[in-house]
Amino acid sequence: MAKRNDAVATLSRRGFMIAGASASGALVFGIPFGVAQTAGEERRLGFFIEIRASGDVIIGSNQPEIGQGVRTALPMLVAEELDVEWDHVSVRSMPLGLVRTADGYTWKYGGQGVGGSTGLTSNWDYMREVGARARYQLIRAAAEQLEVEPAECRTEPGIVVCDSVNARLPYGELVERAAALEPVDEPVPLKASSDYRIIGSAQNAVDLESIVTGAVQFGIDTYQPDMRYAAIARSPVLNGTVKSIDDTVAREVDGVLDVFEIQGPAPDEPYQILASGVAVVATSTWAAFRGRDALTVEWEPGPNANDSTAAFWKDCSEMLTKETGQVVVDDGDYDAAMANAVQRFVRRYEVPFANHAPLEPQNCYADVGADRCHIIAPTQTPSGASRSAAWATGLERDQIQVDFTRVGGGFGRRLTNDYVAEAALVSKRIGAPVKLTWSREDDVRNDFYRPAGLHEMHVGLDAQQRVTAWSHRLASASKYFRRPNMPDEKLWEAELYADDFPRNIVENLRLEYFNHRIGVPRGSWRAPAHTANAFVVQSFIDEIAHETGQSPLDLRLQLFGDERELDYGNHGGPTFNPGRLTRLTKFVAEKIDYNRVRPKGSGVGLAAHFTFGGYGAHAIEVSVTGAGELSIDRIVAAIDCGLAIHPDAVKAQLEGGTVDGISTALGLEITVADGRIEQSNFHDYPLARIGVFPENFEAHIVPFDDKPTGVGEMGIPSAAPALTNAIFAATGVRLRRLPIKEQLKNAMA
Amino acid sequence: MAKHSLRVNGTDIVFEGDGATPLLWVLRDAAGLTGTKFGCGIGQCGACTVHIDGQSRRSCITPVATLNGQAVTTIEGLATKEALHPVQQAWVELNVPQCGYCQAGQIMATADLLARKPAPTDDDINTELTNICRCGTYPRIRKAVHRAAELLQAEKDASNG
Secondary structure (H helix, E strand, C coil): CCCECCCCCCCCCCCCCEEEECCCCCEEEECCCCCCCCCCHHHHCCCCEEECCCCCEEEEECCCCCCCCHHHHHHHHHHHHHCCCHHHEEEEECCCCEEEECCEEEECCCCCCCCCCCCCHHHHHHHHHHHHHHHHHHHHHHHHHHCCCHHHEEEECCEEEECCCCEEEEHHHHHHHHHHCCCCCCCCCCECHHHCCCCCCCCCCCCHHHHHCCCCCEHHHCCCCCCEEEEEEECCECCCEEEEEECHHHHHCCCEEEEEEECCCCCCCCCCCCCCEEEEEECCHHHHHHHHHCCEEEEECCCCCCCCHHHHHHHHHHHHHHCCCEEEEEECCHHHHHHHCCEEEEEEEEECEECCCCCCCCEEEEEECCCCEEEEECCCCHHHHHHHHHHHHCCCHHHEEEEECECCCCCCHHHCCHHHHHHHHHHHHHCCCEEEECCHHHHHHCCCEECCEEEEEEEEECCCCCEEEEEEEEEECCCCCCCCCCCHHHHHHHCCCCCCCCCCCCCEEEEEEEECCCCCCECCCCCHHHHHHHHHHHHHHHHHHHHCCCCHHHHHHHHHCCCCCEECCCCCCCEECHHHHHHHHHHHHHHCCCCCCCCCCEEEEEEEEEECCEEEEEEEEEEECCCCCEEEEEEEEEEECECCCCHHHHHHHHHHHHHHHHHHHHHCCECEECCEECCCCCCCCCCCCHHHCCCCEEEEECCCCCCECCCCCCCCCCHHHHHHHHHHHHHCCCCCECCCCCHHHHHHC | CCEEEEEECCEEEEEECCCCCEHHHHHHHHCCCCCCCCCCCCCCCCCCEEEECCEEEEHHHCEHHHCCCCEEECHHHCCCCCCCCHHHHHHHHCCCCCCCCCHHHHHHHHHHHHHHCCCCCHHHHHHHCCCCCCCCCHHHHHHHHHHHHHHHHHHHHHHHC
16 A cells, blocks of 8 residues: 555645535536635636546646646646546636635635745645545445445556455546535545655646647637727827827728727726727737727827936946935944955846736627626636726626636746736727737737846955955846835835845845836736846856856855755745755756866856746856857756756746846847837847757756745746856856946947 | 738649738638647747648748748658658657647658758757747657658669669
8 A cells, every 4th residue: 555644734624525416427626725615617617636437637826837747747736636647637727716705806726826836836736635535535435336445445547446355446447426425524644755656746737748749728819709900009209198080091991990098007006907099900910910000190199208327327326426325234333344344246137028928818708788797818817808908997806707817928927917907998998898908029028027137246254265245236227117006115125135145144144125116117027036036146246256256156165055944034944945046056067067167259158046936047148259149058957946847848937037037138138218118029039049048958946854845936036147147167257237238349349 | 902822732722812921821811721839929839840842931920922832841841641751750759749830830840851961960959940849849850850861862762862
């Protein structure tokens, strides 16, 4: 009998599982999740597990798939505990499940939303318990049929086995009897990690074949009966408004049905949609785009018409030079330690605004009626989509049905559902179903951009070259800009994660923040502030090492130190173990043979960072010609995500994060002049292509224990600093401003 | 209203409408073939890549009026009834896709590359595959291109042997 440990999930078990028979006679398991269950249809909606008489198993996927592999990984957890062969599993999408209770809305199928690398960790116990309870139901059914005790039964994949009576009953044959049993409330044991057959090994990814044949449906692939098509011309100036519309020519475009104004939020108000604009409704996407091109709109420029990134950088520099900011961490005695330091250095680093640029442009299908609304959208937050539709329509949220599709890239952009609100506004106005499609230009110019910031770093070292004082002064445009109920004194929290390295490692530590109120909308961009702060901190460590004649590898190992749990109050806590960064740094350094002397013009850079509960590191080898032509010759990336549920998918996330980090560091920047975003499409927002990345590209998993962390964001933060550290090692040119663009060529000229 | 005829995946289609309409939108909005994706609309990203008379083209900047009955193959027409195309097989073997949005275009571009260069070098891949993948599946695409070349060669060997 398989060894079982006594780990049981900590969720409330009261009515955890309901079981029944579907119309076709299959056994179905669902989760009432804290709400009174009504009979009939309700019991059949959104079930997690359906076991057919054939033995085929259908598992519900309740989370948005944005390419992170959650549609495979979460059903793997269910299948593991249910004990079935993965080949017999298919996965079905579940809609948003919200139900109204006396005090608001609650989740019918568990929380539904992906971001912050939480999809897996937040469902780790929950999904396994779903599978374990269903398995136990089958064991009880077998025991009843065989007239033995459940304890005499065990399972093999897809079969209940009772050795005492020498019986083997396939799950499919137990369907009817199991459906008639009332599920038990007692704790059900979960498998020991040593018994995993599915978790931790390669499994076929769900939907793979339908992706390569073009059959898989993204949001933009939604086509419904009587559907109209819409495009919106948005104000080109931040916070601009519509002054006048001349739609004479637009209405003559073949297929154009209607033209009307969409009112955006007032400046400084929280965003429901991003901008004021003019909607064009037509009989096809192309007609809507053509009609929009034919509009003549006069815009009222509004209060941000003079905003520019040039002024932003100047302001940030002046703030750091002349003012004292909000001191948000002040450990030890920073001033005294700095006064006593034998060596001191100051460096400034710049990280620009960045566009999310998911390859599937924003889009949403909305069908708004007098007392109901149907939304089909690619979103990371289906519940947010429901809120946005409620705002736009004035309907109650239980009158709104939200179906979420596979998502053509998230990166944090689709945590916000402004495009859902827009589509619902348009559908409500025309009284017909509509699909709103953004163009690439719409997406580049209307985003919740990654915040830009100017970072000033100070360090003090004692006579033994130990780091005794450290300060990080940041002037930036906080992500929390225009959030509802957000006081100014909390804006820093989105930009400096107080407990990040070197908290509790460097004794005398000060973090200081200055907010800039530029009118650029901003939001969460994959691994939010970690991308900026890892670049800054990991570059600065390198600079300290070079200035003091130490090896950048040795200094990192010394600063990270041994394994120990430090308190970590930010997202990804409750603890941070810097020794796991030591392990990873050593790992990538050995793989790339860090200490080997390279020829002139070649060099290796290292970086490591703790992100939202997981650990990532990079070693990158580059060569640079005398003219400053950069070639990335080798990439070694490593992740410690605890237990890797689906190792191949973990490596995929690490590879993708690395590519994202390097692509963004090389060439991506959003700039503003005269209140307008200056970039518009991939010709001036040049995502890197395959040729940038070498064939020597390794992604490694360094296992740690038996608990998983998320994996979507750990691959990105250390990539950029490893690259710029490598460039320094190869050339002696220190790049402190991202993106790199022509800086290296200019420096070498 | 002008009529434009084209042959898509072996089926004759007549599109009645603006001849400036990009093939992309004819395929998606009129023909119901949604595997070909809209990414940029200016021929930069390649998500809309299809084959026209066997050669890869960016359908978002190809007006339907320019086709004159030429044969269009989309991702839906790449596999045979019996089997996936070797490029698709390689993509499955190496679990290339993440979000999957660009992959139809990547696969169509690769099928064209391999038809012209059955054993591409890494340099060939670097210069000829210019499609954007926002998720960063490039390391796997590279491996899958080489694997697809092997599979195609094996297919040829089998049919010659």
